Amino acid sequence: MKLNREQAAGRIMVALDYPDAASAEALVRSLEGIPCFMKVGMQLYYAAGPDFVRSLKERGYKVFLDLKMHDIPNTVKGGANSITKLGVDVFNVHAAGGVQMMKAAMEGVEQALAGDAKLQPPLVIAVTQLTSTSQQVLNEEIGIGGSVQDAVVRYAQLAKEAGLGGVVASPQEVQLIKAACGTEFRTITPGIRPAGADLNDQTRIMTPSQALQQGTDYMVIGRPITAAADPRQALESIIEELI
């Protein structure tokens, strides 16, 4: 698959895993002008809150709010309602919460959209099996039998049944998910490591170009960019790898 520079940048979601708004802001400024997504996860959101998300949106960034909601359906519905009102482009829940919980998230979204015609519908996705989870951990520690791939595809099918638009999974599972849920069902893949990069706590990994070859829609990349001596250069070389 051939992408131009802008298309390649638009497939990358930079994980802003920082302890405060100032540190995240420094990274955002260092990447100014590159049309990638910004991903706000738990660490930054719990520290900097919705204001930081709003400031990204005001500056025109596409935002993935990665809070991985997993609670009873009524609570997730309320959370999804509040998140939708923030105007984020993508947010997620855990597929392990089940179909009713995921349907409740969609109801929360619909309620928010009905109350404000200016809001755009977010892409709601479900976390399948975390990309840090290995086959051994899944079977022997968590106690789910069978292959990681089967567990991921089952969660993806539940997410589709609940009306969600895609899932978070490893790029290693993209083709199986697309075969089971259709090509329009989005795959958002962390576990991206350029050749030779530190794996950190990720186990089910691929390089950016391998992930693209598998057909991933978006790749989530954190430390290979944020921990680099020159984050802008690190992102530019990932973009180069994709074009």
Ligand SMILES: O=c1ccn([C@@H]2O[C@H](COP(=O)(O)O)[C@@H](O)[C@H]2O)c(=O)[nH]1
């Ligand atoms: O299965 C999952 C779900 C979410 N993540 C998040 O993606 C980034 C990855 O960061 P790296 O530094 O590139 O490892 C991080 O924010 C995770 O919370 C994931 O890795 N795996």
